[in-house]
Amino acid sequence: MAKYLLLKHYRGAPAAVNNVPMDQWEPEEVTAHMQYMRDFAARLEGTGEWVDGQALSPDGMFVRYDGAGRPPVTDGPFAETKDLIAGWMVIDVETQARAIELAGELSAAPGAGGKPIHEWVEVRPFYGIQMTATE
Numbered sequence: 001m002a003k004y005l006l007l008k009h010y011r012g013a014p015a016a017v018n019n020v021p022m023d024q025w026e027p028e029e030v031t032a033h034m035q036y037m038r039d040f041a042a043r044l045e046g047t048g049e050w051v052d053g054q055a056l057s058p059d060g061m062f063v064r065y066d067g068a069g070r071p072p073v074t075d076g077p078f079a080e081t082k083d084l085i086a087g088w089m090v091i092d093v094e095t096q097a098r099a100i101e102l103a104g105e106l107s108a109a110p111g112a113g114g115k116p117i118h119e120w121v122e123v124r125p126f127y128g129i130q131m132t133a134t135e
Contacts, residue, residue, distance in 0.1 A: 001092045003051060004099040006106055007122035008086040017118035018111045022086075025112050033117075036109045037087075044091060044102070053089030099123050 022030060037055070044050035089106070093099050103121040111117040 001094060002096070002099075003090055003092050003126040004096075005122075005124045005126070006053075006089040006091060006099075006103050007124065008088065008106070008119065009122065014120050016111075016120065018113070018115050019117075020112035022111070029110065029112055029114060032110045032114060040106060040109075041089070049091050049093050049098075049102070051090035051092050053087065055087040056085055096123075096125070099125075 022033070025033070034055075037053075041050055041053060091099060091102060093102070100123060103123045107119050107121050108116040109119075
C-alpha cells in the first residue's frame with residue numbers, strides 16, 4: 001500500500017469544466033457537493049483506502065522562524081495556500097493507477113446546477129514512495 005495526497009484547488013490548476021465558484025452556488029448545491037464528499041470518504045473507509053481528509057477554510061496565514069519569540073506573520077501579497085487549496089484527502093492504495101482512478105471520481109463531485117465539476121485534482125505520493133516503470 002502507498003499513501004497519496006489528493007489536493008482540491010480553489011485555483012492554480014487548469015480551470016474546471018463547471019467552473020462556478022462555490023460562493024455562487026445555491027445552498028442545495030453546496031449540500032449536494034458536501035454529501036458527495038462524505039459518501040466518497042465513507043466508501044473508501046469501507047475498502048480500507050481512507051486515511052484522512054478535510055475541507056479547508058479560506059482563513060489562514062504564513063508564519064516563519066525569525067528569531068526566538070519573533071515569528072513574523074503575513075497575509076500576502078503573494079499567492080497563499082488559503083487562496084489555492086480547498087481541501088485534501090490522504091488515501092492508502094495498492095497502486096498509482098488506483099490513486100488516479102479515485103482522483104477522477106473525486107473530480108466528479110457535483111457543483112453548480114448539480115452538474116459534475118470536472119475539477120483537476122492534484123495527486124501526490126508521500127515522499128519516499130517508489131514508482132514502478134508500469135505506473
